[in-house]
Amino acid sequence: MKSRQIMRDDAARIWSAALQAVEPEAAVRRSVKLRGNRLKVGDYPVDLSRIRKIWVLGAGKAAAPMGAALESILGKRVAGGLLVTKYGHGLPLRLIELLEAGHPLPDQNGIEAGRRIEALAREEIGMRDLVFVLLSGGGSALLVSPAEGISLEDKLETTRLLLSGGATIHELNAVRKHLSRLKGGQMARLLAHSRVFALVLSDVVGDDLDTIASGPLAPDTTTFGDCLEILERYRVVDGVPQPVRRRFEAGVRGLLSETPKQRDSAFRNCRTVFVGNNALACRAAAGKARRLGYHTMVLTSRLEGDTGEAARFHMSVATEVALTSSPLRRPACILSGGETTVRVTGSGKGGRNQEFALHCARTLARMAAPCIVASLGTDGTDGPTDAAGALADNTTVARSLKLGAGFLADCLRDNNSYEFFRRLDDLIITGPTRTNVMDLHIILIG
Numbered sequence: 001m002k003s004r005q006i007m008r009d010d011a012a013r014i015w016s017a018a019l020q021a022v023e024p025e026a027a028v029r030r031s032v033k034l035r036g037n038r039l040k041v042g043d044y045p046v047d048l049s050r051i052r053k054i055w056v057l058g059a060g061k062a063a064a065p066m067g068a069a070l071e072s073i074l075g076k077r078v079a080g081g082l083l084v085t086k087y088g089h090g091l092p093l094r095l096i097e098l099l100e101a102g103h104p105l106p107d108q109n110g111i112e113a114g115r116r117i118e119a120l121a122r123e124e125i126g127m128r129d130l131v132f133v134l135l136s137g138g139g140s141a142l143l144v145s146p147a148e149g150i151s152l153e154d155k156l157e158t159t160r161l162l163l164s165g166g167a168t169i170h171e172l173n174a175v176r177k178h179l180s181r182l183k184g185g186q187m188a189r190l191l192a193h194s195r196v197f198a199l200v201l202s203d204v205v206g207d208d209l210d211t212i213a214s215g216p217l218a219p220d221t222t223t224f225g226d227c228l229e230i231l232e233r234y235r236v237v238d239g240v241p242q243p244v245r246r247r248f249e250a251g252v253r254g255l256l257s258e259t260p261k262q263r264d265s266a267f268r269n270c271r272t273v274f275v276g277n278n279a280l281a282c283r284a285a286a287g288k289a290r291r292l293g294y295h296t297m298v299l300t301s302r303l304e305g306d307t308g309e310a311a312r313f314h315m316s317v318a319t320e321v322a323l324t325s326s327p328l329r330r331p332a333c334i335l336s337g338g339e340t341t342v343r344v345t346g347s348g349k350g351g352r353n354q355e356f357a358l359h360c361a362r363t364l365a366r367m368a369a370p371c372i373v374a375s376l377g378t379d380g381t382d383g384p385t386d387a388a389g390a391l392a393d394n395t396t397v398a399r400s401l402k403l404g405a406g407f408l409a410d411c412l413r414d415n416n417s418y419e420f421f422r423r424l425d426d427l428i429i430t431g432p433t434r435t436n437v438m439d440l441h442i443i444l445i446g
Contacts, residue, residue, distance in 0.1 A: 002293075002331055002446045004370050004393055011374040011391065011442050014288045014333070019378060019430075021284030022437045024062035024136065024201055027275035028069035031199065041197045042273035048077065051195075052128035056081035056096045057117050059143035059213060060136030061379050061436045062201045064091035064098055066275075070132060071095050082120060083134060084113035084142045089432045104163075104384070105156055106144040114145030114182060121190035131196045133187070137203030137379055137436025139213025140173055145181040147247065154241040155179055165234035166343035168304070169204055173214040174222035175230060177259055178251065179244065180214065184259035187216035188266040196270040202277035203379075203436045205302045205338050209272055217270050220259035224251025277301075278337040278437045281378060285335050285440060294333035294444065303338025303441070307352045310340045311359035314373075314443060321445050322369035330369065334443040342383075348416025351383025353439055354427075357390040358417045361408060365397035370446035376428045379436035383418075388430045389439075390421040399424055 002010070031042050039046040048054075054077050056070055063083040068091055071078060078095040086103040101109035125131060146155055158179070162172055177184030188196070196217065204211045209218040228248045231237040237245060250256050260266050279301040289296040299317070303310055314334065321332045328334070342352045350358075353375040360373045376382065376389030400408045403423055411420040421427045 001370065004372065004395070007370060007372045007444045007446055008391060008393070010292050011372050011444055013292065014285045014442050015374060015376055015440055017288035018281040018285040018440055019433055019435065022201065022276040022281045022378065022435050024065040024276070024435050025069040027201060028066050028199060029073065031273050031275045032070065032073050034073050041271070044197070044271050046130065050128070051130045052126060053079035055079055055120070055125055055129060055131045056083065056134065057120065057131060058134030059084045059113070059139040060134065060201070061086050061089050061103070061138040062136035062434055063134055064089060064093065065434050066134040066136065066199060066201070067093050067096045067098065082113065082117055084110065086138050086142065089434050101142050103138045103141045105159065106141045106152060108152070110142050110144035111146070111152055114143055117143070118145060118182065118190065121187070125191065125194055127193045129194045131191055131194050133196060133198045133217055135198055135213040135216070136201040140176050140183070143182055143213060143216065147179050147181055149243050150179050150247060151243070154243050158240045158244050161236040161239055162230070162234060164344050165236060166341050167230065167234055168341055169339060170208070170211050171230045173211050175227050176214045177220055177222060178224055178227045178248065182216050183214035184210070184220035184222070185215060185218055185264065185266060186259060188270050189260060192266045192269065194269065198270065198272040200272060200274050201435065201437065202274055203438055205304050205438070207274060207277050217272070219262040219264065219267060223258060224248050224256070228252055276435070276437060281437050281440060282335055282337045285442065289333035289335070294331050295328045296333040296335065297328055299334060299336040301337040303336050303340060305340055307340040307342045307355045308359045311356045314441060315360050315363040318371055318443050318445055319363065319367060322367050322371065330445050332445045336441045337438055339438045342415065344415050346414030346416060348411065348414040349385060349419060350415055350417035351377065351385055351387070351389070353377050353382040353389030354385070354387065354417035354421055355415070356441065357392040358412060358420055361392050361396040364392055364394050367394055370394060372444045374428065374442040375439065376430070377439050378433060380430040380433040385418045386429065387418060387421070387427040389428045390417065391426045391428060396424065396426070
């Protein structure tokens with residue numbers, strides 16, 4: 001039987017294999033091939049002798065390594081461009097300008113990036129040009145171009161209220177699209193005269209193109225009416241800044257143009273290639289787990305819903321394995337990926353992955369078999385913390401008692417999972433990974 005320490009080491013090996021599989025530079029290289037003047041992007045051929053200039057635009061936590069890959073493949077064929085990434089996620093680029101900006105809350109650097117990308121699209125990029133748009137997790141917050149009459153502060157306050165209420169990424173992005181000049185297919189309108197390839201590292205459940213980075217190149221399936229309904233659902237319609245509410249109400253009355261929909265001509269010359277996603281990370285993690293000797297299953301790469309409920313479900317499966325060796329024989333590895341939601345009711349510090357591990361702790365304490373839970377964000381940051389996630393095992397509750405009989409309960413109540421795992425030295429610290437395909441949950445049963 002594997003010891004808990006060996007299983008902890010194995011968990012690290014498994015998540016490292018997953019991260020390596022979705023490393024952005026390698027992912028782009030797999031999808032973009034050049035031979036002479038013949039370029040192949042996914043399954044799409046391009047004759048570069050008919051292209052005037054190549055430009056690179058985009059936003060996301062993986063923007064820098066994705067841009068570096070294109071520079072390496074295309075060399076001096078790249079005329080220029082602009083990418084925006086999260087602070088601390090930059091890399092030196094030779095031909096493409098890189099800006100760093102705020103995430104998860106946008107800032108003035110994000111506004112500057114949005115303004116300059118708009119200017120490039122309107123003033124520099126021509127009809128015979130080819131444009132690569134690189135999109136990855138974080139793009140919604142990093143690509144900022146507020147609609148007329150909407151300030152950055154208006155967007156920040158609206159986002160804060162929805163995040164605190166537990167809104168999903170799909171709901172947040174629907175609202176962002178209708179407060180923007182670039183999101184929700186509006187960037188495609190600006191580039192409609194050029195040939196465009198979107199290279200996408202997906203950070204959303206189901207790889208919904210209209211949700212990734214709020215869909216700047218995708219037909220928008222949401223409406224002003226949807227946005228107003230979202231505000232009402234989370235009971236913030238009276239709390240959001242008045243310009244936001246007035247804009248949505250004007251849109252519902254037909255006084256503002258909607259975002260472009262499926263048949264809009266803006267998308268005629270735009271093609272999308274997915275270079276990586278959560279399913280790819282889960283497959284790589286499963287392969288590594290099997291090589292380490294675990295009987296392995298991937299529950300899903302589309303996990304959504306409440307974080308606590310998701311943790312309890314995973315623990316029910318792990319308990320079944322521990323007691324009956326079903327649906328897997330031990331040693332076993334249960335994997336899942338996706339993005340759950342924490343309803344914030346306390347004033348503590350943490351993120352959904354640390355919350356996931358904390359919600360597993362009590363069940364782990366009762367399990368007869370050795371069991372490790374590792375939950376982490378593939379981007380290396382879980383919520384507003386420097387941790388990617390956290391580890392929990394059969395001893396977590398017992399070790400926490402040394403910090404007080406009510407320490408675990410207090411941390412759960414106050415959404416203070418970061419402090420809990422920091423005190424137990426069980427945070428997962430990876431630093432910026434410069435990728436983002438949502439979260440990975442690893443459960444090992446010895």
